[in-house]
Amino acid sequence: AGVFTYDPGFTSTASCDSTITFIDGGKGELLHRGYPIDQLAGKSHYLEVCYLLLYGELPSAAELEKFEGLITHHTMLHEQMQNFFRGFRRDAHPMAIMVGVVGAMSAFYHDSTDISDADQREIASHRLIAKMPTIAAWAYKYSIGQPFIYPRNDLDYASNFLRMCFAVPAEDYEVNPILSRAMDRIFTLHADHEQNASTSTVRLASSSGANPFACIAAGIACLWGPAHGGANQACLEMLKEIGTPDRIPEFIARAKDKNDPYRLMGFGHRVYKNHDPRATVMKQSADEVLELLGVDNNPILQVAKELEAAALADPYFADKKLFPNVDFYSGIILEAMGFPTSMFTPIFAVARTVGWISQWKEQLSDPQHKIGRPRQLYLGEVNRDYSDIETR
């Protein structure tokens, strides 16, 4: 026996202490190492935020240059790893490929599976941050039957990713700076979010001493679900299902119906009950991208704009504090950029890798850390006598 607190969904249980990310859901505040997310998304860029999350301070110019060099150095995938991609069915979901390939990295980089070695932990973190865009882009290229595009390390992180996704061999591909900035913002805004489901999964996996690649593969698997990172894909699929603005009231009515489990994807958040500060920045970014690329001939984007307005004006959503979350707008941007919906969650996974890794490093450096082992409320039968099969 023993006394346990029963807290399904961990709505009021702190699982660790941390100095990385602070959220005040009531105020709609998100801080990384004390810096507000709107300042980071507005003035900084993804790799600088990665440095901040990993090491706790903003880098000097020399530190940033060195860090960017290290990440760039690791962007290539071992040529033999292409065999992992080729082993999947061509129509495999890119998230399935990512779970597999990232997990398989532990079979490739034995040296950085030694978590007792601080230098190897460092190399593992750089490898993961550097290789995730390549893995995501190659999962996409594989799924559409195009040749893999190798990383180009003179480009910044976001531009390199866009090029690996959209360039075709023997054709020129210029990355539009507005799209590259929007991509960088999507990465920055998804970089970390304290003890969400996938990060808690990474920490729980790591608590047993599992290697970093196995832990991050577990995080990717958890992120895939539609209540978490899969929401951006689910949101766009919902917009496509709605199809035309005249059908919006029908879907809003379904979301409000107590007897219908249907939810508006991209609305609501477990922690933010006022507004999602990431959504505010993402909305500005969406407006910039839509202005550049135009929405007039994209019915999905028209539906998105009108659904947002209709939900915000509806008392049901206001009373339950359901606002568009970051994934509502990121989905719109990615759709406008030309990504298929199946790539939305992989992009979230690329961005969140630094958060997972920073939390993993923090956990391992905590001398108090021990294996995670939740208990349960047992509601089953007790003390039954086994009966032989002939008598049942």
Ligand code: CMC
């Ligand atoms: N549409 C309609 N009703 C909703 C929605 C929604 N999107 N979200 C919550 N509700 C209602 C829900 O039915 C419940 O009503 P009642 O009190 O009458 O039973 C009430 O609001 C509270 O919902 P909950 O499920 O107890 O809230 P939660 O904090 O457990 O869930 C959530 C948070 C994000 C899982 C949920 O809002 C949701 O399913 N949203 C849609 C999926 C989504 O967009 N997820 C992305 C989250 S942001 C990115 C990330 O962190 O991964």
